[in-house]
Amino acid sequence: MSTLSGASSDVRHVATSVAEVFGREVRGEPLSADGKSGAHMERVVVDRQSYVLKYLHPADDWLMRATGDDHYRPLTLWRHGWMDRLPDCIDHAVVGAAWRERPDGPAGVLVMRDVGASLIPDGDVRIPLGQHLDLIDHMARMHVAFWGCRDTIGLLELSERFVWFGPQLAERERARGGTDPVPTRFVPAGWERFLERAPRAADVVFSLLDDPTPLVAALDDTPQTLIHGDWKAANLGSHPDGRTILLDWDLPGVAPPCAEIAWYVCLNRARLPQSKEDTLLAYRDALERHGVDTRSWWERQCLLSLLGTLLLFGWEKALGDDAEAAAELAWWEAKALEGADQL
Ligand SMILES: Nc1ncnc2c1ncn2[C@@H]1O[C@H](COP(=O)(O)OP(=O)(O)O)[C@@H](O)[C@H]1O
Ligand SMILES: [Mg+2]
Incomplete structure (x- = not known):
């Protein structure tokens, strides 16, 4: 536990138990939610306030295994105070973090306010245009707040x-005994x-999946910032005061x-109230509005990022059977080829 537990550079304390966060023992009820990672979630009510606990452990969570998350990235951000540096238009909902001992190593526990009432509802309904543009504006503000940062x-x-x-x-997951249908069935098919x-x-795409060096080197030449990395509807919401969850x-x-x-237009395809191109341009406009000059790098970074996103989701874009799915795949294929010209 020593590498995972506190260090002198921590800005925020990770408690040794959930009870320490609340100042008393609490008992949670399982939360049935549409998370994709396998992580166990609970809801607890303390002093009439509802909280959601997310348990992080690689043994339960294929996404942590697939992305090599041995250090529990959400806790890392919290401990080092990076969540505190988010602009006030973003609500991460986290109010505390704790460890929970387990025979197979400690689980990290993220303690959040229950923001369920303000999340984007499940389903394929379009996100209202005003909300979508606010989300994009807040995305840009978050990126601007961390512009040029380095990962320390x-x-x-x-x-x-x-x-x-x-x-x-799929092979790696099966070798570890994983059975989640996303990594073991849908991805290989x-x-x-x-x-x-x-x-x-x-x-x-397959050549870069084998060796992404040319893509990484080309992108490294363009501006960097902190990204959240999973900006999709199931992880998003809007408070009545306009802040983004x-x-x-x-x-x-x-x-x-x-x-x-690029991830946002890829995973929210059915829910976008604008075309993918217009969404990309709305984001570019938001960056400009918040003081970033995009002229010298936009096209190159955008095309390379769309190519990178197809490395992640080519499998998903190929699974659909109707004309709309075919048009979607054709769009991504064309963008990926333009991206390859930038390598
Ligand atoms: N703080 C919270 N308040 C209310 N609901 C939440 C909260 N955190 C997560 N959820 C619900 O649980 C789902 C899964 O949580 P999430 O952190 O997205 O896990 P996963 O990595 O499995 O997608 C979310 O899509 C949301 O519906
Ligand atoms: Mg999620």
Whole structure:
């Protein structure tokens, strides 16, 4: 536990138990939510306030295993005070963190205010345009607040960011006894279809999944900031006062900001009230509005980030069967080829 527990550079204390966070023993009820990682979640009510606990342990959570999260990135951000540095338009909801002893090593526990009432509802309903533009504005403000920062605390490295969802994931997960259908069934089936359905992009995508050095080097030449890494509807909400709720800090790292908006257009496809192009431009406008000059690097970083995002989700884009899915895959394939021209 020594490498995981407190260090002198910590700004925030990680308690030795959940009871220490609340000042008394608490008992949670399992929360049924639509998380994808496998992490165990609970709800507890203390003094009539509702809280959500998220338990982080690689044995339960294929995403932590797939991305090599041995140090519990959400806790890392919290301990080092990086969550405190977010602009006030972002609510991460975290109010404390704790360890919980387990025979197979300590679980990290994230203690959050229950913000369920203000989350974007599940389903395929479009996000209202005003809310979508606010989300993008707040994304840009967060990126601007960390513009040019360096990772001194051990977050997800850029060299790892685009490669963990590749075809090898299924074998690695099965070898570890993992049974979650996403890594063990959908990912390998999707990559096979990607090869058939997007053969021109498949060459460059599979080659970069084997060795992402050219992509990482090209992106490294463009501006970097802190990205959250999973800006999708299930992790987002809006408070009545307009602040954005941003949950699920499993994939943060210093990275090109366009990687964040590229992920947003990729995973929220069915929910976007604007086209992907207009969404990308709305984000660019927001950066400019908040003082970033994008002229010298925008096109290159944007195309390279779209290519990187296809390394992550080519399998998912190939799984659909209707005309809309085919058009979506064709869009990503064309962008990936333009991205490859930037290498
Ligand atoms: N603080 C919170 N308040 C209310 N609901 C939450 C909170 N944190 C998480 N949830 C719910 O649990 C779901 C899964 O949590 P999340 O941290 O996103 O885990 P996963 O990594 O499994 O996606 C979220 O999509 C949301 O519906
Ligand atoms: Mg989530």
